[in-house]
Amino acid sequence: MTGLHRISALMRTLFTVGMVAIAAAIAPGSSEAQTKGGELVFVQGSNPPSLDAMSTSSQASRNINMNIYETLYGFSEDVNPIPILAEGVEISDDGLTYVFTLRQGVKFHNGKEMTARDVKASLERYRKVGATANLLSPVKDIEITGDYEVTFHMEAATPTFLEAFSSPRAPAVIIPEEDADTEAGKNSFVGTGPYKFVEYVPDSHVTLERFDDYTADTRYEGMDGFGGKKTAWLDKVTFRIIPEPGAQVAALEAGEVHVLEQIPMPAARRLESNEDITLYENMPWAFTTFIMNLNVPPTDNVKFREAVQVAINMEEVMAISSEGLYQLNHRWQYPGSTYDPGDIGAEYYNLADVDRAKALLEEAGYNGEEFVILTDSNIPQHGKSAVVIAENLKAAGINAVINQVDWPTALNIRMQDEGWNGWTLQMGIEPFLGPVGLIATLTSPARPHFVKPDPELDALYQELISGTTVEARQETFKKIQQRMYELFAVVKVGDSGLMQAARSNVKGFKPYRYPRVNDLWIE
């Protein structure tokens, strides 16, 4: 089975509800008038590990930080790099010089105007404390070439540099020069965004306040992805940390909070007809994957891995692990995105073919060795996926055993070359970033998730990042997709969604990679 596949009438209804809500929120000429003022309470389940945006790649941090800080370039709604704090960039023909001009009159929350000195200082700090500091490795040096201009001199031409530089994973945000020497996590949390930091009480809340001197980017009509013309309507925004999902839903129903980052699917079904609550389907949100260790038997044998691929019932895994909010997708990109590789590999997807798996196991010379599935108890999808995958594999005759540990232990074990065969992983931000960010996690020079590098995939990654046009990179990505279905190192199980919920008096909410509290108001 190929392409998208929705699972139930209920999900279709929820999708429609979500889409109607989104359509109403973004409809041009909407008769709703924005109201200035008020306090919005947004709920998430865990603490932000840091409010120093550069130093963390955590979603819980990004939710908050991207309302406080901004980058020179960032992704638009359709995930293309657009200027945010930059006026634009001029790239030399040889790709070795990037001249960024800056927007003038942009104020930091401390009242100071942003200049080229702040930009250079921020990016130099990013090299030291950035959680993905290697995104600046193609840059040899950064030169201040004017009060509002910086020039990057590159080590070598890197056609995908702007895409990588726009990444919100651990964003290269611009902070005041005075914070340049601070250690990771110890800056003053001053940015240029529409909201400014007020207070953080771990396990309780983070409070932001409207930044009245915010300089909106008037080049745009409205907000666009991480950038665009942002308007802060609310006086105050509180990000409350409520770990227990049942308590989150109760707080939403009682009207104490306004938006839930994620609502459990059973609760969403129950609240479907509640007029006070609007559901938003944030789809697709993440890849559900199953990674194998190419360094140890039996997963060092490609025939064995192919047997695993054909034995798994993707629909079963996705339906259970996502509680029903998923789409079947064999692609290593989201369907319809710029690098969608089409049907390549579809013939291996969602087969649940026990006989074929058994034949492949015999061909592989499998003798019933233990197949250890590493998973964790912190991220519910991981544990649920592991259970269903183990049952699928047992049905094909594989001696699958689950090793469930906590998340830090799982990360520790999977960094070891031995001791595990399969590992369940939800890839959240990587697929959103496009092919480069995703494939970087599977190739050298980083340690590939599947441990032992594949020279062919490594070469294709190099071809991808040096492809000078989008068309050239699209062609390369098709080859990568093909290679993924020859190597069978990682099983692409499907795409899962994120169900979000808000009180119906919250207007302007548009699901995205982070909750944009700008352009959002309470009626």
Added chain:
Amino acid sequence: MTAFIFRRLLSAIPVLIIVSLVTFMIMWLVPGDVSAEIAGTDATPEDLAAIRERLGLDRPIWERALAWYAALAKGDLGYSYLLNRSVADAVLERLPVTLSLAGLALVLATVMGVLLGIFAAIRHNTIFDQGAMVTALLGLSIPDFWFGIVLIIFFGVWLGWLPTGGFVPFSEDPAGWLRSMILPAFTLAVTQMGVIARMTRSAMLDVLNQDYIRTARAKGMTSGTVIFVHALRNAMIPIVTVVGVLTGVLLSGAVVIEMVYSLPGVGRLIVGAIQRRDFPIIQGGLLITACVFVFVNILVDIIYVWIDPRVRDEG
């Protein structure tokens, strides 16, 4: 009495040293560290090594332990890897939450438990006794996360009388503080009440059969005076022991209650630190928790002496 307290305080020092050493050993044995939390899932071994080096996690365990004790001798409990504050600050800012919750829950649990226990003892072997003990057992057996959610739905969502969670500091709004504490304290009290009720019942049954109680009744004392003045005081030692142990437990953080009601207390701090391997918080938090236990135990010993001077003479 001063010598007694001094002796008790001195005996606490080796206990605290052993606790901190054991914590060090356990954290050394547990796989994983905070570097993965900081660097994310696609970190390279080099990224992780750089973070470990920056935080000193690459140093041998004995070296880290020595450095920690040296800092402790200067009153420094260390700095959290993730919370951007010192361990002392992180614990101190949570103490009001934990003290509020533990204090209110303890009062409620003691009052409800003692009254239920007395009621069961004086109605011994009747349907009331069995009813009281079933209530106590129910309190003990109900999973607190489930009971908490039920209370939230009933009082927070359906009736809208009380907030569904969160903490309001007493200094900001005393009424808001009380409203935010009622449900968590009650949930916690109900689950702890059973222990006190059962202990009170058995202690009271022992005392009520004594000759002096019969004498007091024969002298025509009211039933209230006999029970609350003569019997209860003599039944207090085991009750105080149980209440003392519960105080230690509650002060070290009722994690589940703190999770359900989203209260930023000490228990959640330590459990969060364990989940993310924030060693300084675990080490410092557990040491402070151990201090609380030791202090409460000393307090219980002092109360024993106050209730029954024979304890001091024996000690």
